[in-house]
Amino acid sequence: MSLKYSNKINRIRTFALVLVFAGILIMYVGIFFRDYTFVMVTTMILGLLAVIASTVVYFFIGLLSTRAVPIVCPNCEKATKVLGRVDACMHCDQPLTMDKSLEGKEFDESYNSPKTTTKA
Template sequence: MGLRYSNKINKIRTFALSLVFIGILIMYIGIFFRQYPIIMVICMILGLLAVIGSTVVYFFIGMLSTKAIPVTCPSCEKPTKVLGRVDACMHCDQPLTMDRSLEGHDFDESYNSKKHSKTKA
């Protein structure tokens, strides 16, 4: 069926969710070291830092999401957001672009880099 692309916002949200679970797992591992309070406290602090890091990432993606351009996907006709020059639909992973000069080109996330945006002229 070809390559599957994923939306940048969903990638970052998945990373933040994994930080929550990793943090809880680290804290849970700390319970097994009750005989060694220093190790247990270190595990609890590292787990808490991972959960706090997740909160920061969720806040960051929330702020970034407000700058994304809302569009209707031409493939599934559901509302989605485009972040950068190229992105994928949140629902069906259809490659999307807001840059007319990229229409018809193969989907490549490197189009979002500053190197490609300078060569656009």
């Protein structure tokens, strides 16, 4: 339970960044296989797909950002965005909630799931 929770938008952004680098790396590896056309073409396509996927993810972040609620973090007093019922601050990873009934409770990502509305 000691796993540090981080902001959702930040996590998706990190994922998109990893995809870009993975795509470039895959295409770079493909260059070493220029004698094997099939391998080279396959790695090029895979790399390109990863880069395209990251573009889609970035687009997705843009969409999510419009749905996120902009607030000022009570901990570090910087502007951040909250996505869903519970999320963490983008700057200091302070757990934040949009739900008054969850205030002061131990942070749990499962609160985002509609199934676990109340936890006894």
